[in-house]
Amino acid sequence: MQANVYPWHGELWQNWQQLLGQDRLHHAVLLSAPKGSGKLALAAMLAKTVLCKNGVVEPCSVCHSCKLFDADTHPDFHWLRPESEGKQLGVDAVRAGNQYAWETSQLGGERVILVQNADRMGEAAANALLKTLEEPPSHCHFILLSESIDSMLPTVVSRCNKWKPKLPEESVVKRWVEGELFDSVPLQVIRINRGAPLAAKAFIEDASMAKHKALVEAFVAFVSTRQGLFTLTDMLTKGQREGLNWLSFLLLDVMKTQQGSQEAIVHCDAMDALQQIAKAVPLAKVMSQLMALNKLKAELVKHTGLNGELLLSRWLSGFNE
Ligand SMILES: [Zn+2]
16 A cells, blocks of 8 residues: 655644644544545555654554565455445454454554555444543554545544644645646546546546547537437446546536626536537526436445446436426
8 A cells, every 4th residue: 555645735734743742643543535536645654654663653664564565465464344345344343343353463562553444444343443432542543535425324423633724725726636647637636526636647647538529529419419319328327436426526517607607617617518508408407307317326326236238218208307
């Protein structure tokens, strides 16, 4: 796991270093930040530092512990995460974590348990974790990562020392991504990725920009000509979650365009497309379809067994009614 402090985490890292230096770091740290903002790398930096045999406020990177950490084989570092993207963190994983917490350190030092997606625990898993957080074993540190504290059990949150780093201004994010890629980046890429720098970088690297462009074009064609339902359904079914998020942003932008507002338009580099959709679909229809889309998105996340293709095609047909 790569340990790194990105520039926008500098201040927070200094705070943690101060606490580490004074031996006052809380046994359970909760780091809450958007997806794609680099919080895993920051958590890894904290874990590596806590485990390091030489450094107190930063890892030495040469000791046995640091070497093991870099090789992802540190016996006193446990990384709990959902089995796959989009799934919940299961109660079995949390119980295994609790067991680690009570074991003695293999290297005779501290132990660190990193809980990724702490906002995606079911009640049983959250309660299992809560028990250990309430009676923390000595020399054991918990680092919880979450995208949204609101989706966590309040009793778990209250047992943690909470940190919520702010993302930099979008112009700063844009410059950072451009510096990383040695290329210019459209502002809307930053906005589509909610200002999260690593997410915006990945968006360009994994060719999502082309997929996004194709989807917007297909959508404009569909609402303008009422043709191409199957092509569009197919595109959305294949790239489900992100495609639906993009359309959600797009419809909100269309609403703003229709109401004459330019404020916080996500698709600021696709104004022509927004105008065309705004002309083809009446405001009331845009609003009702956006609401239906958000409901559909929530259902697809909650019930994985649903026939997404059928529901998406039904939703798209709503534009023709
Ligand atoms: Zn070290």
